[in-house]
Amino acid sequence: MTPIANHASCAWRCSWTLSAKDKAAQYRAVRRFVDDRQAALSCVTPERLSFAQYHQSDRLHSVWLADDAAPVPLRGAFRLGLAVALGYHVVRDAGVAGGWTLSTARYIYEIVDAQGDSLFEFHWHPDGSSRVGTPHLHIRPTLKVGEGSLDLYRAVTKSHIPTGHLSLEQVIRFLLPEVEVEPLRKNWEAVLQATEARHREWRAPS
Amino acid sequence: MAVQAQRSEEEVAQPRELSAAESRAAFDRIARRNLGMSGEEFLRKWHAKEFGDDPDSQPRVMRVAMLLDLVR
Numbered sequence: 001m002t003p004i005a006n007h008a009s010c011a012w013r014c015s016w017t018l019s020a021k022d023k024a025a026q027y028r029a030v031r032r033f034v035d036d037r038q039a040a041l042s043c044v045t046p047e048r049l050s051f052a053q054y055h056q057s058d059r060l061h062s063v064w065l066a067d068d069a070a071p072v073p074l075r076g077a078f079r080l081g082l083a084v085a086l087g088y089h090v091v092r093d094a095g096v097a098g099g100w101t102l103s104t105a106r107y108i109y110e111i112v113d114a115q116g117d118s119l120f121e122f123h124w125h126p127d128g129s130s131r132v133g134t135p136h137l138h139i140r141p142t143l144k145v146g147e148g149s150l151d152l153y154r155a156v157t158k159s160h161i162p163t164g165h166l167s168l169e170q171v172i173r174f175l176l177p178e179v180e181v182e183p184l185r186k187n188w189e190a191v192l193q194a195t196e197a198r199h200r201e202w203r204a205p206s
Numbered sequence: 207m208a209v210q211a212q213r214s215e216e217e218v219a220q221p222r223e224l225s226a227a228e229s230r231a232a233f234d235r236i237a238r239r240n241l242g243m244s245g246e247e248f249l250r251k252w253h254a255k256e257f258g259d260d261p262d263s264q265p266r267v268m269r270v271a272m273l274l275d276l277v278r
Contacts, residue, residue, distance in 0.1 A: 034221045035218075035221065037221075038218055038219060038220075038221050039218050042217070042218045042219065046219060047219070048219040048220065048221055048222055049221040049222070050221065050222040050224055050232060051221055051222070051223060051224065052223075052224050052226070052229040052275075052276055053223050053224060053225050053226065053229070055226075059275045059278055060275045061275065062272070062273050062275050062276055063221075064236075064272070064273060067222070067232065067235065068235050068236050068239035068240070069236045069239070069240065069269050069270070069272075069273060070236075070239050070240055070269070083269060085269065085272040085273060087272065087275065106272065108268055108269070108272050110265055110268075110269070112265075118265035121265060121268075123262065123268070125262075125268075125272070128262075128271065129261060129271075130260060130261070130262040131260070132262065138262070138263075138265075140265070
């Protein structure tokens with residue numbers, strides 16, 4: 001995986017002349033980010049996050065749950081497990097104390113069954129080898145209809161699964177190659193690219 | 207998978223901060239735990255594209271691939 005090309009200017013990352021004050025502020029930003037993620041996870045697991053000691057670099061930095069990055073058990077009738085891995089950059093932000101903040105650059109949140117087999121995964125890895133660089137959800141075939149009150153399939157299919165903000169074009173791109181809907185236009189990719197670009201240009205800043 | 211005893215609501219574990227050497231060792235451990243191969247073997251297979259055209263479809267491979275920066 002290579003660093004994200006369109007990330008904010010690499011000037012700070014490519015420069016090795018940061019002041020001691022800036023380095024300390026970067027480290028505080030990293031700790032704030034990791035500690036907050038740890039606090040959030042403490043709602044479902046006592047397991048610890050691991051992260052590589054911060055050093056100034058144009059590479060992504062990693063945070064992951066559990067020493068071996070394997071899923072950790074969660075309480076509940078379905079005996080699910082959770083695996084988490086995140087990549088981040090430290091970026092300048094004049095709007096925060098210390099002038100530095102963290103920008104998440106990739107993630108995987110994986111939910112597994114009691115046997116440790118993946119059920120569904122929230123992915124975003126724009127810099128990876130996958131042909132899909134936008135946030136997406138995988139539903140694995142492990143998710144089956146169960147019995148009685150332990151029917152995870154029914155619980156999941158009744159639930160509201162969170163997603164990012166999706167454009168109509170993203171949904172149509174999902175339908176065409178992924179679930180083999182047949183396009184009515186040969187130039188569908190170009191059409192979607194153009195309409196999506198216009199939509200991005202016109203929409204109000206979020 | 208066994209769930210540990212519930213902690214008090216105030217208690218939050220401290221994240222582990224790993225040195226560069228510890229990070230490299232962690233990568234090897236992660237590859238062994240999730241795929242039964244060494245970190246070195248994973249890197250060789252990854253760069254040779256032996257995990258196929260779409261490693262995204264292999265959760266265990268992705269768990270390791272997400273942490274490639276630990277050994278760069």
